[in-house]
Amino acid sequence: MKNILIKLLAVLLAGTFLFYLFYSPSLKFDVLENPKKESRPTEQIEDDMSQPANPKLTKGIGTYIGRDIGAFTKKYGFPKRIYPSKYTYENYIYQFKNQYYILGVQHRKIVMVYATGKSADTFPFKVTADAAQIFSGTTINTEPVVTTSKGKYQFELSEVDIKTQLLLQYGTTYTQVFVDRLSNKVMAVKYMTGPVLVEMQPYAMSYNGENIERTPEQLDHTIDEVSINSNNVLTMFELTNIMREINGRKPLATNELINHTAQFQVAKLSRDNKTVVTQVENDIGRQLKEEHIKYKDFAQNIAYNFEDVPSLINSWLNSDQHREQLLNNKFNEMGGGISGGYTSLVFIERSENQ
Numbered sequence: 001m002k003n004i005l006i007k008l009l010a011v012l013l014a015g016t017f018l019f020y021l022f023y024s025p026s027l028k029f030d031v032l033e034n035p036k037k038e039s040r041p042t043e044q045i046e047d048d049m050s051q052p053a054n055p056k057l058t059k060g061i062g063t064y065i066g067r068d069i070g071a072f073t074k075k076y077g078f079p080k081r082i083y084p085s086k087y088t089y090e091n092y093i094y095q096f097k098n099q100y101y102i103l104g105v106q107h108r109k110i111v112m113v114y115a116t117g118k119s120a121d122t123f124p125f126k127v128t129a130d131a132a133q134i135f136s137g138t139t140i141n142t143e144p145v146v147t148t149s150k151g152k153y154q155f156e157l158s159e160v161d162i163k164t165q166l167l168l169q170y171g172t173t174y175t176q177v178f179v180d181r182l183s184n185k186v187m188a189v190k191y192m193t194g195p196v197l198v199e200m201q202p203y204a205m206s207y208n209g210e211n212i213e214r215t216p217e218q219l220d221h222t223i224d225e226v227s228i229n230s231n232n233v234l235t236m237f238e239l240t241n242i243m244r245e246i247n248g249r250k251p252l253a254t255n256e257l258i259n260h261t262a263q264f265q266v267a268k269l270s271r272d273n274k275t276v277v278t279q280v281e282n283d284i285g286r287q288l289k290e291e292h293i294k295y296k297d298f299a300q301n302i303a304y305n306f307e308d309v310p311s312l313i314n315s316w317l318n319s320d321q322h323r324e325q326l327l328n329n330k331f332n333e334m335g336g337g338i339s340g341g342y343t344s345l346v347f348i349e350r351s352e353n354q
Contacts, residue, residue: 041211053139080093081093130186
């Protein structure tokens with residue numbers, strides 16, 4: 001009787017193993033696609049005079065909009081690095097203790113400032129403050145009209161936009177407030193000119209004039225494209241660690257071998273797929289093993305059609321699955337890649353003796 005039970009147990013274990021070998025679902029990662037913001041022409045756009053802008057900013061990092069870069073370097077010094085963007089300005093990166101700034105500089109003029117970090121000078125807001133304070137005593141227009149030399153543009157903020165990337169106007173400066181909807185905390189603030197807002201098109205838009213079409217870049221190995229992508233990967237790493245620090249998580253080290261693996265994957269996705277991929281299989285796990293990267297566990301955040309790294313990081317924070325991976329405390333290393341509209345950020349957990 002005992003021998004029969006042992007044989008039955010062996011058969012059961014073997015059957016269970018074969019079932020999981022052949023029928024268990026493979027590990028998959030969802031691709032977060034930047035929702036295509038509708039852009040439609042219209043014959044006429046009326047200026048909305050019923051909701052005036054908030055008073056012009058008198059202090060804080062936002063007061064540098066429209067000023068010469070020399071005024072900024074006089075106070076903050078020279079940037080950590082400078083690189084071209086996919087917009088009409090160059091990125092100047094500044095990083096200090098608990099402060100991180102990205103300046104958009106166009107012909108020496110500051111046209112955009114992104115600011116985050118617990119000590120960032122984000123007046124009239126404060127990073128980590130309750131986002132409910134935004135709505136106290138602030139004029140909010142969910143359908144603002146922006147007039148530039150190329151025409152009139154009216155934006156339409158959705159309910160999700162209002163909760164995660166609210167747009168406010170202070171004088172002639174447009175201010176985008178990035179919010180983590182789960183904690184309801186302010187995570188970052190972006191200040192910009194009207195033309196830069198139109199160029200970025202972060203919201204649905206009607207226009208009377210020239211349409212500035214934003215489409216994902218095709219695979220391109222020009223020097224500028226490689227420079228932009230490689231620098232955007234560094235920016236992605238820096239912002240990932242800042243968001244982790246704000247949320248009380250340990251920073252992640254970067255790993256060049258993981259970078260190589262992630263870059264190979266996104267280049268292949270861009271090259272091989274004519275339609276947008278919504279999910280990727282466990283290719284990255286196999287590639288990590290081929291690179292002889294040892295790990296206990298890994299995960300991946302992958303996205304499509306995000307040209308602005310701060311917007312991507314905020315979107316990952318507001319997506320349950322991607323947020324879990326971005327802030328998971330078990331991971332201790334990361335690597336990433338960008339190519340042809342796809343962005344990958346890979347996380348691994350190494351054991352203590354690896």
